[in-house]
Amino acid sequence: MQLLDKVPTIDWVRHMRPALVLSAIVVATSVGSLVVRGLNFGLDFTGGVLLEVSYGGPVELDEVRATLEEAGYTDTQVQTFGTASDVLIRLPPVENAEESTQLGNAVMSALRAKDSSVQLRRNEFIGPQVGEDLAEQGALAMLFAAIMIFAYVMLRFRWKFSVGAIAALVHDIVITVGFFSWFGLTVDLSALAAILAVIGYSLNDTVVIYDRIRENFRAMRRSTTAEIVNASLNQTLARTLITGPTSLLVLFALLFLGGETLYAFSIALIVGILVGTYSSIYIGGASVLHLNVTPADMLPPKREEVDALP
Numbered sequence: 001m002q003l004l005d006k007v008p009t010i011d012w013v014r015h016m017r018p019a020l021v022l023s024a025i026v027v028a029t030s031v032g033s034l035v036v037r038g039l040n041f042g043l044d045f046t047g048g049v050l051l052e053v054s055y056g057g058p059v060e061l062d063e064v065r066a067t068l069e070e071a072g073y074t075d076t077q078v079q080t081f082g083t084a085s086d087v088l089i090r091l092p093p094v095e096n097a098e099e100s101t102q103l104g105n106a107v108m109s110a111l112r113a114k115d116s117s118v119q120l121r122r123n124e125f126i127g128p129q130v131g132e133d134l135a136e137q138g139a140l141a142m143l144f145a146a147i148m149i150f151a152y153v154m155l156r157f158r159w160k161f162s163v164g165a166i167a168a169l170v171h172d173i174v175i176t177v178g179f180f181s182w183f184g185l186t187v188d189l190s191a192l193a194a195i196l197a198v199i200g201y202s203l204n205d206t207v208v209i210y211d212r213i214r215e216n217f218r219a220m221r222r223s224t225t226a227e228i229v230n231a232s233l234n235q236t237l238a239r240t241l242i243t244g245p246t247s248l249l250v251l252f253a254l255l256f257l258g259g260e261t262l263y264a265f266s267i268a269l270i271v272g273i274l275v276g277t278y279s280s281i282y283i284g285g286a287s288v289l290h291l292n293v294t295p296a297d298m299l300p301p302k303r304e305e306v307d308a309l310p
């Protein structure tokens with residue numbers, strides 16, 4: 001850790017132009033994938049059939065999945081529910097509640113063929129309207145978060161910093177969602193939660209750098225804006241190197257050990273943290289240069305003295 005005590009002298013500004021070109025290409029590719037391929041929404045958004053079953057003892061989820069796949073039910077989600085003997089099974093949507101009942105009975109027959117102790121506790125039909133409402137509310141949540149972030153950064157700094165923070169935020173979300181579209185990964189509620197968490201992580205990283213830029217604008221009055229941005233990024237690099245890899249270490253553990261339930265959540269956060277760390281440097285930092293932030297923007301408004309004489 002002593003290596004992190006020394007502040008490096010990396011010229012970040014020198015690489016900002018090619019970094020912006022790279023970001024533009026990746027964002028355009030992500031948008032293109034979203035337009036052409038769309039998103040592979042999970043059962044949380046498309047609706048479907050929800051079965052809650054209970055076994056006589058603890059059961060391995062891989063065995064349940066294998067049983068369902070042998071019976072021809074490949075597009076399913078299986079997870080424990082409460083205890084190791086209770087399992088929640090989600091199946092693709094059907095037309096109505098009657099078909100939902102028939103599908104549930106067929107699935108239970110397949111499961112009982114392997115383990116006669118399994119019991120059906122719940123069979124629910126979730127219509128597509130529920131999924132549409134969920135997607136709409138998720139989009140509204142992200143829009144509301146972006147508006148509040150803009151207001152927060154504008155009140156804490158200046159409007160130019162707000163533009164940079166929102167640009168970095170949109171950059172991170174578009175690339176993260178585009179990654180899911182490009183690779184056809186399932187977007188479910190856990191992925192949506194991870195994307196909202198990416199917003200918080202990206203904002204926190206950007207605000208830390210903006211705080212240091214504001215301090216350096218006041219301390220380094222004879223320096224250029226590029227020198228101040230470089231110094232601020234180098235001074236916060238140690239924090240970035242500690243928080244980023246440690247967060248990724250936990251997320252990779254969740255990815256490999258958390259099972260199918262946490263797969264989308266882990267992937268979304270891993271991509272979001274990698275992109276968020278990059279954007280806080282090359283999108284948030286670059287915006288300070290391109291919007292011509294100067295020391296005058298950091299000074300408090302000058303009070304006009306009122307002449308006491310008429």
